[in-house]
Amino acid sequence: MTVPQRRRLLPLFTKDVRHANRSSMTCRFRCGNACDHPVPNESDNEYFGDIVNEAVASRRGVLRAGAVGAIAIGAGVAGVAGATPAMAAEGAEGFEPLLAQGASYGKHDGVLAFRAIPPNTLDKVIVPNGYDSAVVIEWGDKVTADAPEFDIDDQSAWAQRRQFGYNNDFVGVLPYGRDRDRAILVANHEYTNEILMFRSYLGGDAAPLEQIEIAMAAHGLSVVALRRIDETGQWRADSRNRRGNRRIHVGTKFEFTGPAVGSALLKTAADSRGRNPYGTLNNCAGGVTPWGTVLSGEENFNQYFTGGDGVPAADKPALARYGIDTTKHHAADNRRFDRVEARFDLTKHPHEANRFGWIVEVDPYDPHSTPKKHTALGRFKHEGANAILADDGRAVVYMGDDERFDYMYKFVSDRRFKPGDSRKARENNLRLLESGTLYVAKLEYTSAGEIDGSGRLPSDGQFNGTGRWIPIVRGSESLVPGMTVDQVLVHTRLAGDAVGATKMDRPEDVQPNPATGKIYAALTNNTDRGKPGKPGADEANPRNLNKHGQIFEITEDNGNQASETFTWDVPIVCGDPADPATFFAGFDKTKVSPISCPDNVAFDASGKNLWISTDGNALGTNDGLFAVPLTGPERGFVRQFLSVPFGAETCGPFVHDDNKTVFVAVQHPGEVTGATLDNPASTWPNGDYAKPGVVCSWRLDGRDVGR
Template sequence: MSYPDRTDPNCGVALEPTEDVRSSPATEATFGEVAAARMGRRGFLKGAMGTTAYAALAIAPASLLAACGDDETDKVASDPAANAAQDIKASTYQPGSLARFPEISHGVSKDHVVAPGYEADILIRWGDPVTADAPAFVPGKADPDAQEKQFGYNNDFLGFVPLNEAGTRGLLCVNHEFTSRSVMFPYDLRFNSPKELAETEMAAHGGTIIEIAQQSDGRWVTVQDSTYNRRITARSTAMDISGPAAGHPRMQTSADPAGTRVIGTLNNCAGGITPYNSYLMAEENFHFYFRGKLDDSDRLWRTAGDLEAACAAGDATHPEARNYCRYGVAMGGGYDWGRHVDRFDINKEPNEANRFGWVVEVDPLDPTSTPVKRTALGRFKHEGAESITNRDGRLVIYMGDDQRFDYLYRFVTDGTVNETDRAANFGLLDTGVLSVAKFSEDGTVTWMPLVHGTGPLTAENGFDSQADVMIETRRAADLLGATPMDRPEDVEPNPKTGKVYVALTNNSKRGPAQRDAVHDRAPNYWGLIVEMTPPDGDHAADSFSWDILVKGGDPSVPVTGAQFAEGTSANGWFACPDNLAVDPSGRLWVTTDQGGGWAQISGSADGVWCVGTEGEDRGISAMFYRVPAGAEMCGPCFTPTGDTLFVAVQHPGTDGALAFDEHARASDFEDPMTRWPDFNEATPPRPSVVAIRKEGGGPIG
């Protein structure tokens, strides 16, 4: 995931630090502490150099990190057309059977870069038409009605639903996570039309479902007149609420006294496509969107620190204070929507924030269907919702709560997937057991059920029903003693091997005393990938085993404590794993999100890597694609044949502008650090979906 614009005056105070706050009060050993006991002190010392070295690294220039380097062969020409020619290394990566493609180099450039022998085509961009009657995109104009019909902003999760057996026609399901106001709109508009901008931003959030088709030359195009094409937005899309929390008094508002229907979905990060081709939209940082005060004072909380202090002191008197404190709601920054729309003000609508933070299920094959928020899957900052059909036919969904020191979850349905009657599966996600993970030193993961009436989940602790457990999932997990993790983001089951991969992106607040064999960084800037193995392929089992696949960072710099297999090249390592995908051959593909600190973390832009998980390829990684300057890499998604990899390039031209040598100044609408993908002086950078294919056809990699 990434964060909304942190510099625009209309967007409030700094937002990213709110994710640094440990809202979890858990006293359980962190995942890193457990791993240290399992792996042993000796293994830790081999990879770490101590607190002083870590402190130096945190402020070190990129050259110290041996990332971009000063070698002219690593630099990219400012002319976008010259990027590919100057950005390719001579060596070709061919370890075992993992992947065979020439690696690209680490670096930062205004254009994207893909491995030689591959084509990376722009499929759809922010503002492009989705519905048949959509108006043309007008750069710099705020128009909420037009945006309702156009492709939304900051595309994140991508899912493909085939419409024919060949997989050459399908529906692309796209999440639109957040907006970056400072590069979307001109300065004057940002300061003079806040309500118009707010409504346009609401329309730019949510999701897009659009039909795409592969032409005879292999290129993909959107089908403009398809009846499947649809926008789902935070501004206007009505959604049903189902499951344990539906109709509960804490879900009721003045606009919805029944507590069963809500307008819109917020901050949709990753997601999932179920075996019966429904589209799961995961609501992540919903707390950014609400304003108001939690106490009886005359001022709003302006910083996360103020909120934390008020919550800790018990000064928060709002009826949902304990709940909102745990989720960081109304921390004082974020979006200004609450100034214009009452439901985003927690003092005017005290319960509205409880109606966000869920997984939304959509039927992409029925454009008239109503999306449903499935509350049985719990309420937290969902990074994704990837699923696998268990050997007994039940559906299992894995989810991470993307905040430092929060938890890893699993949902197992009561019912089984109906393979002959697709419609019978809608409702499957309303009954089942949500569990939270506890990692142990002996290499096991225990799944602890979040069921009302069991253990501490009783009225004595404020849980009067299963609805309360689901509304306050985080607090319930705290009481069960779940293992605090380093920002668990995407969780991807591999249907070929039965193993499950967890991307732990980073944790800038990990303390020196918590250095260990897994998180041997204090702080942990580089992230890691954890591998979980269910016994005999039973994803509903109470206990799994776990191990480490890779630890992010540059292995040539000992202070990083990075862990990649020996065959990984100088360009094969990465930092801050975020989204994951498994291709039809069972290979793992990893995308990264370093945020605005990319210059200190790696010195290189985010991208896509292929990572080996089995045999001689295990732990070997190769770099395949790189985003343009200031962007984040999201949404890797393969067609069923594996001959196309769709990726989502999010917020180009925003992150780390001062560190980008070709710009080295603030980046905004008038003067962005890149104008990718149009490279037109009248057009700002535009988040886009990219379709990557092999020249001449054939499987990717």
Template sequence: MSETTNRKFNLLPMLGHTKGKRSAVTCALKCDNACAGDVCNTSSNSYFRDIASATMSRRAALGFGAAGALAVVLGSAVTSAEPAVAGGPGLAPAAKEGFGASKLKFTPIAPVDKLVDAVTVPEGFTWQPVIRWGEPIFNGTPDFDINNQTAAAQEKQFGYNNDYSDIIEIPDTKGRRAVLFANHEYTNEGIMFPATMPAAQMRAVGQAAHGLSVVELERKNTTKPWTYVKGAPLNRRFLNSTTYELTGPVAGSSLVKTADDKAGRFIKGTLGNCSGGTTPWGTILSGEENFNGYFVAPGTSDYDKRYGLTSKATARQWEIDEDRFDTRKPGYENEANRFGYIVEVDPFDPTSTPKKHSSLGRFKHEGANVIIAENGKVVAYSGDDERFDYLYKFVSRDFYKEGDRKHNMTLLSAGDLYVAKFTGNSADFKAGEVPADGAFDGTGQWLPLVVNGESKVDKMSVEEVLVYTRLAADTVGPTKMDRCEDVQPSLHTGKVYVACTNNSKRGIEGNVFADEANPRNKNKDGHIVEITEAGGQDSTTFAWNLLIVCGDPAVDKSTYFSGFPADQVSPISCPDNLAFDSVGNLWISTDGAPSAIQKADGLFKVTLEGAERGKVEQFLAVPREAETCGPIVHDEERTVFVSVQHPGEDGSFAAQRSFFPDYVAEGATPARGQVRAPRPSVIQVFRG
């Protein structure tokens, strides 16, 4: 990155302080240097062991009534209202054949060096992009020209740094047409634009590259790869000028009213979108995560500190152009309160108003994933992606109605909100060691924050609980986790899987020490929690265990793979996004690897049942400095999709470090007009 661009965007306080393959640029642009600042959660809530002091099928009908059954190809948790219990009627048919019955057979790849600028896939597979940053998605939109970018063009082109993605087949097209949803988490102006571009133009184009995209896909038949369709009727970009409706108890509250929205009900734009989920009624959920990095604030209140809001200039400095990004300005004191929610989008109605659901709470949502409980209520799980923050669950007030899509699209607007407390059962637990009973496990409680429309937090109203959710949760004593990222309920068993990415500050600098649910101090590699609800999906108690304590077992003896031999697994670090295949195996994409592994991020399959439970197999690796996001596993078609985010992050416009995905043969001259810069993309990997 050039010095000129770094000065423009104030980017790199983490330079020289990152470990492994994590880029200081990523730290600055993605999460506002969260690791360089103070820990946001300094609450003194209790812990169960503070060592410091001692179901529906893979392609399921989603209730479109006369419009036909919408077939879904899922990377997220969707199930029917039938019980989701092992061996019960909620099991998808393929799951009853056994977890090893997947048609996607592959030989695991070896770990790939972090400096390799390539997509590495198993023998017999090939890959190609579905859509890249800058691809024109509307008729009349200019082709992407990296040297001549404008905000007007970018508003009609695929955005930057796609994270969550899913593909939903269009009814009655025999599997030949679908919509692709992707969100766009953040931008890296230093490699996107020439250093000579005026700063105001950088800000405008960068802002247009945020948001969400819906793009139609087509293919000749189910054995062929997908291509996107320019000018298709369902294509849509969601921009910072797009209006979102706020739902739930916070709508109309004085806590979200601004000079531009005196009613407190309609919000412009969405920011920091990370992971997401697909609902049983065919809408998409997306989590607003690191929104704090877009706002200047006084930075002095407990609220500001708890949410990471500061008075320093933001990296992108949108506050220069729009007063609403400076909450010190009169009339905009509440603007930041309008971000940090779960967004719901209808990809089949390009005229619809997207929604932000306040009932699911406001924090750094990695995403949200929905499953229908045995009693027909909708349950959504969500992690707050910051060190020492919490795991949450929402239970709808109303019931899912098969075939009534309009009704089901209201289910996330009202319900109960809980936060998780974990209790271990090992009296002899020691940090970094497998307990004497052979497993990390125990029980837990869902502690109430809002129930039956009433606040369960002393001296806080419902509106305050749902706007200041972190502060509300602090008071009831949940367990501080190691960055809960994606949280996925299995549509085969009803079990819930939580990706805890890492937490290098656990046990140091006055922070809490390891506990059985977060079993390592200086946790560089992360772990996966498996939850079994005690009395159904809407239960207030649960059992839990750790499926994996991640790392490279060749160099780290604290790793754990549910008893599977450690010398037979692929090393894995920093789990981020989760998905399931059609027979219930878990797939994990990774982000960061700040560990001894020093390898490229990738996508990994994990067997969940039987003699090979805990077996980790690496399927692919992404290019240098890239993160693997948004996995979608179509194992019935022997195809996998991932979003490749921030390839070549440490480069500059003049000295790029990746040319993904537009590689040319070694020694060849790029074709005339060939873009020679990294372009974040959704790619597909298939037999070929």
């Protein structure tokens, strides 16, 4: 198909070279200009790894709660009075109680036959010939039954707590009983961009408190009933059925679970027991579990806090490792949540930041349930979490820490999954993530001496090697010398540093394939790789100044998800196929679509194809959704299926379990430096100003997507 190029809006809509592939506006609001700050990981992993791995292998040097070594972080003080949480989440009566049934993975032929769309810069969603797309729900749409109609000039925090939030990232779609024409959507609301939300936004000390409160309310998650349209692959928010809908936001009460519950590191003046944090922030990706819940990752939480200069000295190293500036009170462009709630001022409440950065679990079938933050899964900048069941029934969760030179993790539960919809099974499964073994990945290479940073393949024709999952916590026992169990779980990055984990190029989504058990990670990019004083290329991260990213594939030994050893390879090295530094599993590069900055991955019902969404396309065109076969003669044949509007990021994706619909989240459309609400760079989806939203795509003839 021929796609005309989008008109140029204004000369000022260009990317800032300091911020690699994104506009400087996105960097400001999404991650607090992380690229302008030093890389938090300054560890020399190999040195620590030689010492600690020997100790782990011999089961010596393991410390329980008690002694604190040189790398440990002091508990500090519990804070002072004044941190009053906002109101709890609003909910209603609940959905029909039948639980998730799961997708029929492996029961579709998985043949991809669509013609790839060309790269473009249009301000619309583009899909292949024979397909259509439509908005499912967008910012400001009603979620709860008492929500008012959205009015851009008459917003309120009360309304936003009942309306669909801003900047939707993760999308999960779960069954609604056995009714194939109904479903439940769970979407994350990662961050807000107040410049595109309010007219004449001033920010900082000058912003009206109501604007700050609205922005706070626009974070979190939405749980929304969906209905299929006319027996097609199109879905829409079900306006007739909102009784189970729910908004979760910065004022929602949560429950900590796991070994770190009650730790001094989690206690505040408002929660002296360290058991009930309030709110969730910067929720990026996530996953739908085999037991019918949703996992959500808290990512760039550091940017919401002020007062890092005033915390106790013992707390500063850990805060700095998580990207919190401990040298000044706040950045000039900070959102200043502390003006509304004092708990966001770390000088007053030094442990409040420790209550963010977790994996959140939400039960979408019970709007009255208390969401959980699972300490057993560790605390870092979680892109997301995705679960699969091991052969023995234990839950295995894979996670990435989305930071330059940070790590990949795995959690294996102690409890075993119980099948069925009985109350006893449900209660057991809702506790699967409360106790287990937390691991971090350490890689070995087959052709280490041949990697020169150019992306050139080694002589064996592939980037591959072996790896180990290094345990850092088992149950309530720390396996990191010098750190107690709660220190490992609250300051997990420091534990990964100590045991010599492998530094990766921004590991974001890490997804197990339900059909094959192989694991796929999106390594988005790392333009610091190979810079002076920074780690250079290795076989898993084969390019210096890596601006396009790669896909990383793990095969657990003996097909056992609970194994502590694995093999790995890099099937796709992204970028312009004409660039010799790219690789597409050996497939003919003249036939593949250009792809840059993989962010999230998903599988269709065949389990044979990987769907890849991108964030920050460094090739000069809009981000998109791509599909690639994982096996057979077309392994590596990347084709672009969809593109999102100008300035947007493609999030999700989620292929419905009947294989008739692909859902994506269109995040931050028109988020281009210089844009405002009154002078937008995008007018998607309604022609007036940019609004984030969830989109579905389907074949017009009703056949499986991808065909």
